[in-house]
Amino acid sequence: MNISVCAIVVTYNRLDTLKTALAHILAQAMAPTEIVIVDNNSSDGTREYLKTLEGHNKIHCIYMDSNTGSAGAIAKAMKYGLANNSFDYFWVLDDDTFYAPNALKDLVENIEETPFVMLGLHGANFRMGTKVFVESKERLQEVDYAMIDGALIKADVVRRLGTLCEEFFMMCDDHEYSIRIRKNGFRIGVLKNGADDRQLLGGGGQFTxxxxxxxxxxxxxxxxxxxxxxxxxxxxxxxxxxxxxxxxxxxxxxxxxxxxxxxxxxxxxxxxxxxxxxxxxxxxxxxxxxx
CATH class of the missing domain: 1.20.1280 (Monooxygenase)
Structure with a gap:
C-alpha cells in the first residue's frame, strides 16, 4: 500500500514517557513516512535528547520558543506537513499514549475503505449539545466527534479546512475541528480496536x-x-x-x-x-x- 503518513507527536516535559511512546511508534507494522516531534519548550532535557534523534528513523523535530499547548504545536506540525506537500495523512499522537503495532495499519486500511476523512480511536455523538461517548461494541462506526489523540486525518482535508485553531492552546480543539469537518460536508468515524494504551498523565481526579x-x-x-x-x-x-x-x-x-x-x-x-x-x-x- 503506497500511502504516505506524517506522524505528529507533541511533547512537553515528559522525557521518559516520550522515549517509550516513540519506541511504540517506531515499532508500527506500517511505518509512518515521517515522524514530526514538536517540543513545546520543555525544560527536562527533552530538547537535548531530540537533537540526538534528528535525521534518524525519518524523525524531524520542531522546537517551540514557548509552550503553545497541543493546539499550537499540532497546527505547527500540520503546516510543516502541508508545506512538504507529499503526505496523504496526518496521524496525531499523544506523548503519554502507547500505540500497539497494528494501530496505524488498522487506521489506514479502514479509512481507505470508508467515506471518512478523519478516523479516530475514540469518538462521541452530540446530544443536546453535549458529547456522549460511543459505548457500542460495533468496531467501525460514524460519529459526530473524534478525539484528536491517535486520529488519522486526510491531508487534503487539512489543506482545505486549515489546521487546528492555535488560539485554543489546550482543550476543545478537536471538538471545534470535528464540527468544522462536518459543516463542510465530510464524515468522521471511530475505530474501536483497543490499539492505544493511554497513560492519562494530563491529570486525574475531580478537584485537582x-x-x-x-x-x-x-x-x-x-x-x-x-x-x-x-x-x-x-x-x-x-x-x-x-x-x-x-x-x-x-x-x-x-x-x-x-x-x-x-x-x-x-x-x-x-x-x-x-x-x-x-x-x-x-x-x-x-x-x-x-x-
Whole structure:
C-alpha cells in the first residue's frame, strides 16, 4: 500500500514517557513516512535528547520558543506537513499514549475503505449539545466527534479546512475541528480496536490542579466554539454543562472560590475572544497583559 503518513507527536516535559511512546511508534507494522516531534519548550532535557534523534528513523523535530499547548504545536506540525506537500495523512499522537503495532495499519486500511476523512480511536455523538461517548461494541462506526489523540486525518482535508485553531492552546480543539469537518460536508468515524494504551498523565481526579486550568480552558474554548459555529442546541447544552460544573464546584470543591472564578473567567475571556496561552498550567497565574 503506497500511502504516505506524517506522524505528529507533541511533547512537553515528559522525557521518559516520550522515549517509550516513540519506541511504540517506531515499532508500527506500517511505518509512518515521517515522524514530526514538536517540543513545546520543555525544560527536562527533552530538547537535548531530540537533537540526538534528528535525521534518524525519518524523525524531524520542531522546537517551540514557548509552550503553545497541543493546539499550537499540532497546527505547527500540520503546516510543516502541508508545506512538504507529499503526505496523504496526518496521524496525531499523544506523548503519554502507547500505540500497539497494528494501530496505524488498522487506521489506514479502514479509512481507505470508508467515506471518512478523519478516523479516530475514540469518538462521541452530540446530544443536546453535549458529547456522549460511543459505548457500542460495533468496531467501525460514524460519529459526530473524534478525539484528536491517535486520529488519522486526510491531508487534503487539512489543506482545505486549515489546521487546528492555535488560539485554543489546550482543550476543545478537536471538538471545534470535528464540527468544522462536518459543516463542510465530510464524515468522521471511530475505530474501536483497543490499539492505544493511554497513560492519562494530563491529570486525574475531580478537584485537582490539572482540572483547575483545564476547567478554565474548556469553558473559554467552548465559548469560542459557540461563537464560531453557533447552534441553538450547542448553546443550550453549553449553558447547562457550565451551570452544572459551577454548582458542583461551589458546593463540593475545597478550593471552590478559585475554581468558580477560573471557570467564570474562562467564559468571560471566551466572550471577549481572548485566545492563546492566557493561564499558565504550571503556576496557575494569568498572563501579565490586561485580560
Amino acid at each position: 490542579k490539572a482540572t483547575l486550568w483545564r476547567g478554565y480552558y474548556s469553558a473559554r474554548n467552548h465559548t469560542f466554539i459557540i461563537r464560531k459555529h453557533f447552534s441553538f442546541m450547542e448553546f443550550i447544552g453549553y449553558v447547562f454543562h457550565q451551570v452544572k460544573l459551577l454548582i458542583a464546584a461551589a458546593i463540593l470543591a475545597p478550593d471552590r472560590f478559585k475554581r468558580v472564578k477560573f471557570r467564570l473567567m474562562g467564559i468571560w475571556h471566551g466572550i471577549r475572544g481572548i485566545g492563546g496561552r492566557t493561564l499558565d498550567p504550571g503556576t496557575l497565574e494569568f498572563a501579565s497583559r490586561k485580560l
